Amino acid sequence: MSVEMNFDGLVGPTHNYAGLSHGNIASSKHKGKAANPRAAALQGLAKMRRLIDLGLPQGVLPPQERPLVPGLRALGFSGSDGQVLESAFVHSPALVANYASASCMWTANAATVTPSADSADGRVHFTPANLTAMPHRALEDAQTHRTLSMIFGDANHFAVHAPLAHTPLLGDEGAANHNRLCYAHGQAGVELFVYGRDALGPRTDLKFPGRQTLQASEAVARRHGLSASHAVFHPQSAAAINAGAFHNDVVCVSNETVLFFHENAFDAPSELERAIKLKSERFGFAPQFIMAPAKEVPLGDVISSYLFNSQLVTLPGGAMALILPTQVEETTSTKAFVDQTLAGDNPITQAHYLDLRQSMANGGGPACLRLRVVMDAAQQAAVHGGVVMSHAKIDTLERWVKSHYRDRLAIEDLGDPKFLQDSRDALDALTQILDLPNLYDFQRSSA
Numbered sequence: 109m110s111v112e113m114n115f116d117g118l119v120g121p122t123h124n125y126a127g128l129s130h131g132n133i134a135s136s137k138h139k140g141k142a143a144n145p146r147a148a149a150l151q152g153l154a155k156m157r158r159l160i161d162l163g164l165p166q167g168v169l170p171p172q173e174r175p176l177v178p179g180l181r182a183l184g185f186s187g188s189d190g191q192v193l194e195s196a197f198v199h200s201p202a203l204v205a206n207y208a209s210a211s212c213m214w215t216a217n218a219a220t221v222t223p224s225a226d227s228a229d230g231r232v233h234f235t236p237a238n239l240t241a242m243p244h245r246a247l248e249d250a251q252t253h254r255t256l257s258m259i260f261g262d263a264n265h266f267a268v269h270a271p272l273a274h275t276p277l278l279g280d281e282g283a284a285n286h287n288r289l290c291y292a293h294g295q296a297g298v299e300l301f302v303y304g305r306d307a308l309g310p311r312t313d314l315k316f317p318g319r320q321t322l323q324a325s326e327a328v329a330r331r332h333g334l335s336a337s338h339a340v341f342h343p344q345s346a347a348a349i350n351a352g353a354f355h356n357d358v359v360c361v362s363n364e365t366v367l368f369f370h371e372n373a374f375d376a377p378s379e380l381e382r383a384i385k386l387k388s389e390r391f392g393f394a395p396q397f398i399m400a401p402a403k404e405v406p407l408g409d410v411i412s413s414y415l416f417n418s419q420l421v422t423l424p425g426g427a428m429a430l431i432l433p434t435q436v437e438e439t440t441s442t443k444a445f446v447d448q449t450l451a452g453d454n455p456i457t458q459a460h461y462l463d464l465r466q467s468m469a470n471g472g473g474p475a476c477l478r479l480r481v482v483m484d485a486a487q488q489a490a491v492h493g494g495v496v497m498s499h500a501k502i503d504t505l506e507r508w509v510k511s512h513y514r515d516r517l518a519i520e521d522l523g524d525p526k527f528l529q530d531s532r533d534a535l536d537a538l539t540q541i542l543d544l545p546n547l548y549d550f551q552r553s554s555a
């Protein structure tokens with residue numbers, strides 16, 4: 109039987125607020141504030157624990173090596189690793205902030221995933237996202253590719269593609285701009301690719317970057333062996349991007365037959381509904397559209413609370429549940445909409461609110477923190493066991509966080525060689541817990 113497994117990003121020890129993401133309102137608002145990496149990582153682990161308690165399989169993706177000394181060295185800084193970091197920081201704290209971000213925690217941006225029910229060759233396909241739109245995020249894809257290749261290494265079951273080329277033509281933000289609709293996870297379905305910009309089309313009036321391009325979405329679909337009968341391509345609305353919905357998953361989430369979204373998420377939502385309905389007929393299901401009207405739920409409330417950046421999951425008994433950030437409960441319009449949805453004639457019957465404030469302050473809610481991978485039993489058995497979560501493993505990771513992570517991190521700490529060493533010690537210990545030896549550059553170069 110097929111299940112959907114969420115692979116959450118483990119928050120790295122360098123979690124900080126550098127205000128790096130233009131167009132991400134929370135990131136800009138918290139620029140320069142001190143962060144609490146320890147609380148951030150524990151909040152993320154508490155979410156994983158909650159999902160396990162709800163009966164769902166849960167995996168983890170390890171953080172990347174940051175500060176990324178090889179990246180700084182490639183810019184011409186020299187000396188020991190500590191000297192590279194110090195001299196780069198003297199030159200430009202902002203530059204080091206880009207090479208020190210813990211942004212890979214938002215694993216919805218790690219890759220786009222096509223389950224075997226949709227792909228031409230019956231394997232699960234992954235394309236690591238190149239994240240070219242943001243300088244700090246564009247540093248992630250090489251390690252993401254390596255990490256996914258280690259975890260999903262069995263080529264009989266999985267195909268991990270190389271990331272798309274780093275060109276403005278092919279800006280790819282991964283699963284954050286990808287939704288899937290189907291009767292049940294293991295069955296063939298419709299994959300909805302939402303793009304922010306047509307890189308070959310006329311210039312638009314976007315105030316903030318339209319990160320995902322149509323050309324990247326089309327390339328991913330082709331590589332994954334998705335036939336035209338499975339794929340729908342639709343633009344994000346400029347109104348949503350300009351209001352701060354830098355990824356489509358800030359205004360929309362899907363699960364099985366349900367598309368849950370805001371009225372302003374897409375231009376021409378009725379055209380989108382028509383296109384999905386047409387394709388879903390072939391796969392024998394009727395999609396259900398749950399749209400929040402702008403007059404009841406203002407777009408501003410959606411973006412500050414992250415109502416649609418919820419996880420929408422099917423629990424073992426068949427009930428559908430929303431996993432939401434506490435900000436949704438604290439915002440009158442979004443709380444009312446959730447209550448109305450639970451009482452309405454639709455499959456969503458549960459809402460669970462979680463405190464993810466550390467990640468939320470950088471624009472990352474529950475849905476940003478997870479990569480969904482649908483797998484059958486044989487595919488699940490082929491996943492690298494070290495990253496499969498259990499209560500015992502979460503206990504171990506909590507202890508690891510408590511012994512290695514700081515509870516306060518400010519921008520001025522990022523250039524400190526002692527901080528570099530502490531972060532490496534933490535990651536080195538982590539590779540033992542997750543049984544991923546030599547995952548990081550610093551481990552391979554000192555081997």
Ligand code: SUG
Pocket residue numbers: 124125126127128129132135136209211214216217242245284354355357358470471472473475476477
């Ligand atoms: O890419 N924030 C991330 C948030 C990503 C959220 N992911 C999804 N919506 N799926 C981003 O903008 C902020 C880092 C900083 O400012 O220091 C950051 O990268």
